[in-house]
Amino acid sequence: MIDPDSLAGIAEDALSRARAAGADAADVLVIAHTHLAASQRLGKPERSERAESFDLGLRVFDGKRMAMVASSDHAPDALDELAARAVAMARVVPEDPFCGLADPDQLARDWLDLDLADPLEPTPDVLVARAAAAEEAGLAVPGVTNSEGAEASYNSTAVATAATNGFRGSYAVTSSSFYMSAIAGEGTAMETDYEFSSAAHAEDLGDPATIGRIAGERAVRRLGARKVESARVPVVLDPRVAGGLLRSLLGAISGAAVARGTSFLKDAMGTQILPEGLSVTDQPHLRRGRRSRPFDGEGLPSRAWNLVDRGRLTTWLLDLRSARQLGLAPTGHGSRGAGSPPSPSATNVALEGGSGTREELLKSVGRGFYVTGLMGMGVNLVTGDYSRGAHGFWIEDGELADPVSEVTVAGNLKDMLRSLTAAGDLERRYGVDSPTLRIDGMTLAGQ
Numbered sequence: 001m002i003d004p005d006s007l008a009g010i011a012e013d014a015l016s017r018a019r020a021a022g023a024d025a026a027d028v029l030v031i032a033h034t035h036l037a038a039s040q041r042l043g044k045p046e047r048s049e050r051a052e053s054f055d056l057g058l059r060v061f062d063g064k065r066m067a068m069v070a071s072s073d074h075a076p077d078a079l080d081e082l083a084a085r086a087v088a089m090a091r092v093v094p095e096d097p098f099c100g101l102a103d104p105d106q107l108a109r110d111w112l113d114l115d116l117a118d119p120l121e122p123t124p125d126v127l128v129a130r131a132a133a134a135e136e137a138g139l140a141v142p143g144v145t146n147s148e149g150a151e152a153s154y155n156s157t158a159v160a161t162a163a164t165n166g167f168r169g170s171y172a173v174t175s176s177s178f179y180m181s182a183i184a185g186e187g188t189a190m191e192t193d194y195e196f197s198s199a200a201h202a203e204d205l206g207d208p209a210t211i212g213r214i215a216g217e218r219a220v221r222r223l224g225a226r227k228v229e230s231a232r233v234p235v236v237l238d239p240r241v242a243g244g245l246l247r248s249l250l251g252a253i254s255g256a257a258v259a260r261g262t263s264f265l266k267d268a269m270g271t272q273i274l275p276e277g278l279s280v281t282d283q284p285h286l287r288r289g290r291r292s293r294p295f296d297g298e299g300l301p302s303r304a305w306n307l308v309d310r311g312r313l314t315t316w317l318l319d320l321r322s323a324r325q326l327g328l329a330p331t332g333h334g335s336r337g338a339g340s341p342p343s344p345s346a347t348n349v350a351l352e353g354g355s356g357t358r359e360e361l362l363k364s365v366g367r368g369f370y371v372t373g374l375m376g377m378g379v380n381l382v383t384g385d386y387s388r389g390a391h392g393f394w395i396e397d398g399e400l401a402d403p404v405s406e407v408t409v410a411g412n413l414k415d416m417l418r419s420l421t422a423a424g425d426l427e428r429r430y431g432v433d434s435p436t437l438r439i440d441g442m443t444l445a446g447q
Contacts, residue, residue: 001121002032004170007160010074014058014083015162017076021083023060023090025101027163029297030074031055031338038127039151040135046149048124057338058082062090066099070339098324101165101298106330108169108301111294115287117156117172118201127152127178133208134180134215141182141216143223148181148192150212154202167299175290176202180212184219191225191403193218193372198429200288218372221393225405228394228446234368235409235442236361236395239425241374242434246280246349248413250432251381253307253315254344255322255333264384264414265313272311273417277353280308284332284347290431291347298334298342305331307346310353317344346432354422354435361423361438363398369444370395371409384413408445415441 007030018026035051059068060083067089071082135150153176160170179196195215197206237245249265257263265273274280284302286292296302298320306314316326319334319342335345362370375389387410393400416439423436 001117001119001156001172001174002034002158004158004160004172007032007158008162008168008170010056011160011162013076014056014074014079015164017079017083018058018060018086019164021060021080021087022062023083023087024063025061025164027059027101027167028161029057029336029338030160032158034121034156035153036122036124036127036155037151037153038124038131039149040128040131041149042147043132043135045128048128055338057336057340058086059341060086060090061100062087064095064097064099065090065093066096066341067093068339068341098321100320101163102167102300102320102330104166107165107167107299108295111169111301112285114285114289114292114294116174116200116289116292118174118176120202121156122154122176122202127154130178130208134178134212137209137212138180138182138216141213141220143184143220144182144216145186145190146183148183150178150180152178161299163299165299169295169299171294174200176200176205178205178208178211180215182212182216182219184216185223189223191219191222193222198290200290204288222391222403222405225391225403227406228369228404228444230446231444232441233444234365235439235444236365236368236370237434237437237439238370238372238392239427239434239436241371242351242437243430243432244374245416245437246351246432246434248379248381248386249280249417250317250346250349252384252413253313253317255316255318255326256344257381258316259322259325262382264381268313269316271313273313273414274308274311275418275420276311278308278420278422279306279310279352280349281305281352282307282346282349286348286428289348290428293347296332296334297336298330300330300332300334302332302347307349317346319344348428349432350426350428351422351434351437352426354426355424358423358425358436361421361436362395362400364421365395365438366398368395369393369404369407369409370400379413386411386413386416406446409442410445411439411442
């Protein structure tokens with residue numbers, strides 16, 4: 001794992017060269033990334049890889065004009081050329097009255113150690129063993145006839161940033177993961193499903209054999225899937241797909257979308273958008289959190305938010321630019337990459353306030369559709385219209401019955417959010433997490 005402090009000198013050097021080239025202000029982001037992976041299929045190795053990358057993003061300002069350039073070369077001559085090009089670009093682009101760095105009094109001055117980096121880099125043998133254990137367990141499930149493969153990976157990222165407003169910061173994050181995808185059945189009656197585990201530290205990963213077994217059992221459970229008649233029924237979202245509904249909500253409360261007027265929630269600030277008992281939280285400082293960060297991408301302090309508090313929308317996700325457009329204070333949600341300017345982005349998000357078990361929620365439905373997979377991109381954040389391909393299980397008498405596929409679930413996000421009922425089975429696995437959700441009155445399009 002690369003020490004992020006070792007990147008600080010590179011960031012400082014690029015910043016000084018931007019000043020020398022004539023920039024009024026500038027900031028620099030340096031990212032060093034290492035990726036390791038090993039995969040196998042049917043007991044035979046398929047791929048073993050290691051990739052290392054370095055990226056430097058330089059953003060410069062000439063008054064209210066901004067330009068951004070990126071490079072993988074941090075040699076002195078390359079940085080001189082990069083800075084000169086960036087300044088030349090900034091001097092010919094149109095003015096943007098909302099661009100600019102944070103004021104010094106807005107900057108983060110100290111931050112927590114969130115334990116985001118595992119100091120132990122796995123060997124190739126360790127990755128192979130994880131993938132092998134997952135696949136072997138999946139293939140051992142009765143009814144599993146084939147494998148789409150299993151893979152284990154490790155990623156390490158070191159970040160350093162510096163800006164002419166005085167901000168300096170660096171940190172490192174790691175991620176270990178593995179998955180298995182199983183195939184059940186034969187010929188045209190085959191079905192597939194998967195399971196995975198991911199964590200910042202390898203010691204927090206699930207058991208590979210358990211993950212493989214779950215993948216196999218899920219694939220077998222889908223055998224014999226059928227279509228159903230079109231109807232208007234309650235729909236229940238499994239936690240692994242329910243997070244997608246939260247992602248749509250996050251997109252709709254992005255300050256950039258609200259400032260452009262392209263969000264179906266643009267006039268909803270302070271209003272009830274969820275049932276009263278539900279809240280959506282954003283916690284950037286979760287220890288070993290999947291999307292935790294000590295400060296935001298513009299050097300502002302990050303803090304916990306109730307984005308939706310007991311059903312009521314309380315804030316937009318604001319970076320500096322969208323905050324200025326809307327005449328509001330930034331919320332510490334700026335996020336950026338080496339090749340892109342900051343934009344609003346949340347961290348560890350969860351839908352909280354649910355109660356009861358999944359089984360109790362199914363009993364309350366009686367007859368409906370339980371969704372375990374969604375396909376397509378049929379979400380319009382301007383109008384809130386929602387339509388996606390789905391598969392899962394029919395609910396009959398409050399129990400999961402026949403597997404169902406090749407159907408579409410449709411509705412409008414405003415109505416869907418207001419009609420949510422949440423179970424109390426929230427687990428933090430993906431970074432954007434939800435318990436099992438019931439949504440009443442959706443349209444199920446089948447045969």
